[in-house]
Amino acid sequence: NAGVTQTPKFQVLKTGQSMTLQCAQDMNHNSMYWYRQDPGMGLRLIYYSASEGTTDKGEVPNGYNVSRLNKREFSLRLESAAPSQTSVYFCASSWDGSYNEQFFGPGTRLTVL
Amino acid sequence: GDSVTQMEGPVTLSEEAFLTINCTYTATGYPSLFWYVQYPGEGLQLLLKATKADDKGSNKGFEATYRKETTSFHLEKGSVQVSDSAVYFCALSDLRGGSEKLVFGKGTKLTVNP
Numbered sequence: 001n002a003g004v005t006q007t008p009k010f011q012v013l014k015t016g017q018s019m020t021l022q023c024a025q026d027m028n029h030n031s032m033y034w035y036r037q038d039p040g041m042g043l044r045l046i047y048y049s050a051s052e053g054t055t056d057k058g059e060v061p062n063g064y065n066v067s068r069l070n071k072r073e074f075s076l077r078l079e080s081a082a083p084s085q086t087s088v089y090f091c092a093s094s095w096d097g098s099y100n101e102q103f104f105g106p107g108t109r110l111t112v113l
Numbered sequence: 114g115d116s117v118t119q120m121e122g123p124v125t126l127s128e129e130a131f132l133t134i135n136c137t138y139t140a141t142g143y144p145s146l147f148w149y150v151q152y153p154g155e156g157l158q159l160l161l162k163a164t165k166a167d168d169k170g171s172n173k174g175f176e177a178t179y180r181k182e183t184t185s186f187h188l189e190k191g192s193v194q195v196s197d198s199a200v201y202f203c204a205l206s207d208l209r210g211g212s213e214k215l216v217f218g219k220g221t222k223l224t225v226n227p
Binding site for chain 2: 004031033040041042043044045048058090092094096100101102103104105106107
């Protein structure tokens with residue numbers, strides 16, 4: 001039982017390049033989330049998916065797109081990376097409904113030059 | 114909108130000292146409250162939670178009580194260990210839109226020295 005896995009662990013991009021961050025969970029959770037973590041800002045929600053086939057914007061969605069490929073996988077795409085997107089990205093998952101614990105992946109550290 | 118304000122760090126303590134990290138929140142409705150912990154180089158993991166007023170969450174010697182009258186959820190531990198060194202995040206759940214979303218505070222870095 002691997003929990004939530006993310007790839008890659010580290011990535012360096014040049015401004016304007018694109019990339020996709022991958023996330024998968026093996027806990028049969030319905031809901032999945034993408035957050036970014038910046039110094040002094042805590043975690044901010046980028047996008048979430050309440051169930052397979054649905055996605056919704058969070059607090060900071062600009063510059064990102066997501067795909068809920070199936071129940072297990074939820075990817076985050078940067079179409080044209082900008083230095084402001086330098087951050088640590090965390091994927092999380094949870095059962096749907098109320099007050100359920102979110103389980104986090106180990107994170108992807110992204111640097112955009 | 115909903116928000117969480119927590120004590121800014123960093124906090125540095127000696128082993129066996131008493132720990133308090135303050136957390137207050139603003140929310141419409143009745144959110145659940147959480148403390149998550151992030152150890153160096155890792156993702157966040159749930160430390161404890163409380164789902165209604167006066168509930169006390171506890172785990173690994175840490176405690177926090179959901180105080181509706183003061184809109185607070187302060188984290189306490191009676192005797193910290195070096196292994197407690199981590200970043201602690203207070204969070205509340207926002208159920209608007211039919212799906213639970215967490216709103217996090219900015220985090221408090223704790224360093225415990227031997």
